[in-house]
Amino acid sequence: MEQQRIILSEERPEDWFDLIIDYFNSHELYYGHGTINADHEASIILNWASEHSKNYQAIVNVCNERVISRKPLAYLLGEIEFASLLFAISPDTIIPRSPIGELIEDDFQPWLNLEKNDRVIDLCTGSGCIAIAIAKYYKDLQVIGTDISEQAIRQAEKNAIAHGVGEQINFIHCDLYPPKEARFKLIISNPPYVPSAHIEDLPKEYRWEPHMAFDGGADGLDIIHRLINGASERLRDDGILILEVGESQLAFENYYKKLETIWLEFTNGGEGVCVITAQALKDYFS
Numbered sequence: 001m002e003q004q005r006i007i008l009s010e011e012r013p014e015d016w017f018d019l020i021i022d023y024f025n026s027h028e029l030y031y032g033h034g035t036i037n038a039d040h041e042a043s044i045i046l047n048w049a050s051e052h053s054k055n056y057q058a059i060v061n062v063c064n065e066r067v068i069s070r071k072p073l074a075y076l077l078g079e080i081e082f083a084s085l086l087f088a089i090s091p092d093t094i095i096p097r098s099p100i101g102e103l104i105e106d107d108f109q110p111w112l113n114l115e116k117n118d119r120v121i122d123l124c125t126g127s128g129c130i131a132i133a134i135a136k137y138y139k140d141l142q143v144i145g146t147d148i149s150e151q152a153i154r155q156a157e158k159n160a161i162a163h164g165v166g167e168q169i170n171f172i173h174c175d176l177y178p179p180k181e182a183r184f185k186l187i188i189s190n191p192p193y194v195p196s197a198h199i200e201d202l203p204k205e206y207r208w209e210p211h212m213a214f215d216g217g218a219d220g221l222d223i224i225h226r227l228i229n230g231a232s233e234r235l236r237d238d239g240i241l242i243l244e245v246g247e248s249q250l251a252f253e254n255y256y257k258k259l260e261t262i263w264l265e266f267t268n269g270g271e272g273v274c275v276i277t278a279q280a281l282k283d284y285f286s
């Protein structure tokens with residue numbers, strides 16, 4: 001029979017790592033909100049406890065809640081790593097996990113060279129993780145981040161200040177693109193792309209995240225169409241769009257057969273992210 005609650009001996013902390021793994025593995029948990037398996041979650045919990053001086057009871061509580069509520073670990077701990085940076089997380093925003101983080105850490109090579117004064121916009125910014133990671137890695141750049149959720153914008157602003165890049169990023173509460181301004185060298189986005197009918201079928205962990213972070217309409221492409229149309233008018237001639245379409249890659253490829261799209265590969269896993277150049281957009285719309 002399944003054990004509902006974890007049993008850890010307070011006197012034997014050396015056993016905790018293995019016991020947490022066994023406990024998680026004996027339950028049906030989904031990993032994919034910034035963690036990859038039970039071992040990863042056990043090590044994050046023990047690191048968190050030591051970093052924040054949490055006691056034995058706090059560890060037991062987190063493990064039990066993870067199994068009983070199926071809440072993603074990042075919400076239970078209030079933090080998660082993205083692009084090697086630690087982000088404070090609240091239930092108002094989706095948990096950062098986009099493979100775009102790896103691309104930022106790799107300096108966008110070989111796709112893009114960002115220089116001082118280049119303009120960058122992160123659409124659908126959520127916690128602000130992408131905009132903030134770019135600002136951290138490129139100290140001279142000014143970045144814009146937008147989101148339709150006011151709570152997300154507030155969380156993103158707090159995160160930017162916590163990372164010391166509050167002055168570098170302008171977070172705007174708006175529907176996709178802000179009013180038109182000068183053209184961008186980089187438009188980057190991890191927008192909602194889950195087909196509406198699939199949302200109910202996602203593992204229980206997803207129910208703790210804001211619904212509007214997922215809903216991409218009937219075929220998952222509603223926001224993506226608007227994003228592509230807008231990018232064609234807002235990119236510089238040497239600019240690029242980096243777009244995550246996740247599980248809607250097939251629907252995207254079927255719809256945009258004539259748009260030259262480069263699909264990226266990631267060392268740390270993840271797919272459904274593409275690069276589209278300004279020239280490709282120009283050709284597509286001409």
Ligand SMILES: C[S@@+](CC[C@H](N)C(=O)[O-])C[C@H]1O[C@@H](n2cnc3c(N)ncnc32)[C@H](O)[C@@H]1O
Pocket residue numbers: 093094095096097098123124125126127128129130146147148149152174175176177189190191192193212213214223
């Ligand atoms: C998949 S989440 C990505 C968040 C963040 N970029 C990340 O990678 O963690 C999508 C985000 O898009 C926002 N969103 C949904 N519709 C939007 C719209 N029309 N305009 C701007 N943001 C929107 C949601 O509030 C959510 O924060």
